[in-house]
Amino acid sequence: MKKASKQQNAKRQEKMKLSGKILFSALILLAVLRMTVSFAVADNNNRSLPGVTVTDKHPNGCVDCHNAFGDKDYRLKMELAKIEGHSEMDTIVKNLPQDCMKCHKAESSIGYLGDIAHRDHYSNPPKNVFIIVYKGDCLNCHGIDPESGKTTLKDGPKNW
Ligand code: HEC
Ligand code: HEC
Ligand code: HEC
Numbered sequence: 001m002k003k004a005s006k007q008q009n010a011k012r013q014e015k016m017k018l019s020g021k022i023l024f025s026a027l028i029l030l031a032v033l034r035m036t037v038s039f040a041v042a043d044n045n046n047r048s049l050p051g052v053t054v055t056d057k058h059p060n061g062c063v064d065c066h067n068a069f070g071d072k073d074y075r076l077k078m079e080l081a082k083i084e085g086h087s088e089m090d091t092i093v094k095n096l097p098q099d100c101m102k103c104h105k106a107e108s109s110i111g112y113l114g115d116i117a118h119r120d121h122y123s124n125p126p127k128n129v130f131i132i133v134y135k136g137d138c139l140n141c142h143g144i145d146p147e148s149g150k151t152t153l154k155d156g157p158k159n160w
Pocket of ligand 1: 061127134
């Protein structure tokens with residue numbers, strides 16, 4: 001009699017241990033799932049979309065980055081001066097990038113500005129400063145109105 005109840009006791013303890021283990025594993029699984037979910041939510045909240053989820057630091061597009069900062073001069077006038085054979089454009093260009101497109105139209109043999117801009121800001125990704133520093137975000141140059149869904153091309157007066 002005594003022996004039988006001892007055996008039963010031992011069995012019960014085994015069962016309890018097992019269910020304890022199952023509960024423990026379930027808790028860990030739950031914790032991991034919750035972490036994954038909260039990471040996903042955090043990622044969404046952190047997605048930086050200039051003008052949509054975060055303040056747009058470059059509302060005027062080209063001229064806001066291609067400017068003179070201290071002893072560094074990134075103005076496009078300086079960049080164009082380095083291009084051999086670049087046309088005199090000062091009298092034509094008052095607003096960027098719209099006026100650049102007076103010559104750099106789509107289908108133009110000297111190159112469409114859209115293609116030139118995309119190439120210069122996305123080529124050689126591991127070394128491209130636009131990708132590394134500015135996250136390669138389209139919304140640095142393009143704008144979007146979240147209400148209407150309409151996109152725009154940012155622009156600003158020339159800075160020289
Ligand atoms: C958010 C900042 C930013 C904006 C906006 C921007 N650029 Fe740039 N641009 C850069 C950076 C950074 C580079 C250097 C990329 C690299 O490492 O090769 C660059 C490179 C260039 C180059 C190649 C010559 C050079 O200076 O290295 C041209 C041409 C150029 N940009 C034109 C434009 C035009 C035109 C616009 C507007 C339509 C524009 N960019 C808007 C940051 C910007
Ligand atoms: C009056 C016409 C004219 C205007 C305005 C003009 N360009 Fe150009 N651009 C040219 C010509 C012509 C070439 C070709 C030069 C060559 O290949 O020798 C050129 C070449 C370039 C190139 C090199 C092309 C390449 O494939 O790498 C860049 C970059 C460029 N222009 C950017 C600009 C930007 C930015 C503006 C506005 C600030 C601008 N251009 C305004 C006529 C113009
Ligand atoms: C450095 C500035 C700059 C960046 C960054 C940029 N664009 Fe553009 N994009 C331009 C310019 C300039 C044009 C020419 C606009 C026009 O024709 O009115 C253009 C034109 C376009 C066009 C219409 C013509 C075409 O080439 O099909 C599309 C679509 C476009 N961009 C999509 C994008 C997307 C998507 C990204 C991000 C992956 C991006 N752009 C990033 C400057 C930029």
